[in-house]
Structure formats: C-alpha cells, structure tokens
Amino acid sequence: MHPEQYRAYKSGAAKKAFEEDLAKRKAAAQVEKTQPSPVEAPANGATNNFQPRQLVINVDNEEYRVYISYPENDGIPFHPVNKDVPPQPKVVDSPSAVLPGGKVKEVISPLEGKFYLTKDSSETPLKVGSEVKIGEVxxxxxxxxxxxxxxxxxxxxxxxxxxxxGDSVEEDDILVKLQ
Structure with a gap:
C-alpha cells in the first residue's frame, strides 16, 4: 500500500469514497432496470431478419466453428466445405461372407486404440478360415x-x-466375425 493510500485508509476517507462510489453504481443499475433501452424500428417497414451463418462456440477452452443453414437465406443456399474431416476407418461389411446355416458371432473392441493382429513378429496372425477357441487371443x-x-x-x-x-478402432467396433 502506498503512503497516500494508507493515510486515506487510517483517516476513513477511503471507506467514505468507496461507499459513495458503491451508492452511485447501485443507483445507476436501478435506473437501467426500470427503463428499458429503446429499440429502433426498421425504416420503411422493413423487417430485420438477422440469421447468422456461422458461430464460434467455446467449450472447455476449445473453439468450434458451427455453420448454420436455413431453408433459404436471401435465395442463396449456404453449404460450407468442411476441409477438416478425419479419415474414417474402413469397415468391410460383406453379407456374402456368412456361410449358409451358421450364426454370425462378433468379437467387439473393448476400448479405443490401434488394432494389431500380433504383438510381435514371432506370433502367427489370425486369418480368415482359422478356428478360434474360447479365450484365445x-x-x-x-x-x-x-x-x-x-x-x-x-x-x-x-x-x-x-x-x-494398425487401424484405429473405437470402443464397441466389430473386430472379427466368427461362425
């Protein structure tokens, strides 16, 4: 605290100035609440159709750009191009692989990460047509x-x-189909 501030504190002048300032601010806030701010009417009867086309939203200190499209925006449709689309994993879904008379059983991913058939080169990888027993890796x-x-x-x-x-998998993705 500076010497001048200390003298004002000891004499009570600082407290008096603070209370006066607080009273002024409270009075100004009351006036704003009782008197709504005037809104200008559009000129020549025109309506104000403000429709934002994009917003920047901050969630947990991470910014997201959101594009909004309306049925018609002054006759100009708005379709942004998304350049940041991450590649999706290629999941092959072939119903012809199901043999007649057999029920398909699915082995699903318990967590997300990268999928590998073997941990090191000494292991033999799983192949289509291999027999798998309960509990086998x-x-x-x-x-x-x-x-x-x-x-x-x-x-x-x-x-x-x-x-x-080496493909990225999400939790509950189907890894292997058995019959």
Whole structure:
C-alpha cells in the first residue's frame, strides 16, 4: 500500500469514497432496470431478419466453428466445405461372407486404440478360415502405450477380419466375425 493510500485508509476517507462510489453504481443499475433501452424500428417497414451463418462456440477452452443453414437465406443456399474431416476407418461389411446355416458371432473392441493382429513378429496372425477357441487371443489393441489382448468369448471359424493391422478402432467396433 502506498503512503497516500494508507493515510486515506487510517483517516476513513477511503471507506467514505468507496461507499459513495458503491451508492452511485447501485443507483445507476436501478435506473437501467426500470427503463428499458429503446429499440429502433426498421425504416420503411422493413423487417430485420438477422440469421447468422456461422458461430464460434467455446467449450472447455476449445473453439468450434458451427455453420448454420436455413431453408433459404436471401435465395442463396449456404453449404460450407468442411476441409477438416478425419479419415474414417474402413469397415468391410460383406453379407456374402456368412456361410449358409451358421450364426454370425462378433468379437467387439473393448476400448479405443490401434488394432494389431500380433504383438510381435514371432506370433502367427489370425486369418480368415482359422478356428478360434474360447479365450484365445485374436488380436491386440494399443491404447495409452499399452497392448491389451482381445480374447474370443465364443469359439468358431473366422469369416471376416474387419480391420487391418494398425487401424484405429473405437470402443464397441466389430473386430472379427466368427461362425
């Protein structure tokens, strides 16, 4: 505290100035609440159709650009081009792979990460046509620098491997189809 501020504090002048300033601000706030601010009417009877085309929204200190389209915007349709679309994993869905008379069983991903058929080169990878037993490791998911083994919950014959080695997978994605 500066010497001048200290003297004002000790004499009570600082408190008096603070209370006066507080009273002025409260009075100004009351006047604003009782008197709504005037809104100008549009000239010549024109209506004000303000329709934003894009917004920038901040969520958890991360900015997102949101594009808004209306049925018609002065006759000009608005279709932004999204250049930041991440590549989607290629999931092959072939109904012809189902053999007649068999029920398809799916092995799903327990977590998200990168899918690998083997952890190292000494292991033999799973192939279409391989027989899988209950509890047998069918692949690995690398998540947070850790390899997590994915085991088969049912036995059967591999009819389809849905992801390639090193593909990114999400939780509950179908990794392997068994029959």
């Amino acid at each position: 069918i692949g690995y998911i690398e998540s947070m620098k850790t390899y997590n083994a994915v085991s088969a919950e049912e036995s059967g014959k591999v009819i389809e491997i849905c992801f390639s080695n």
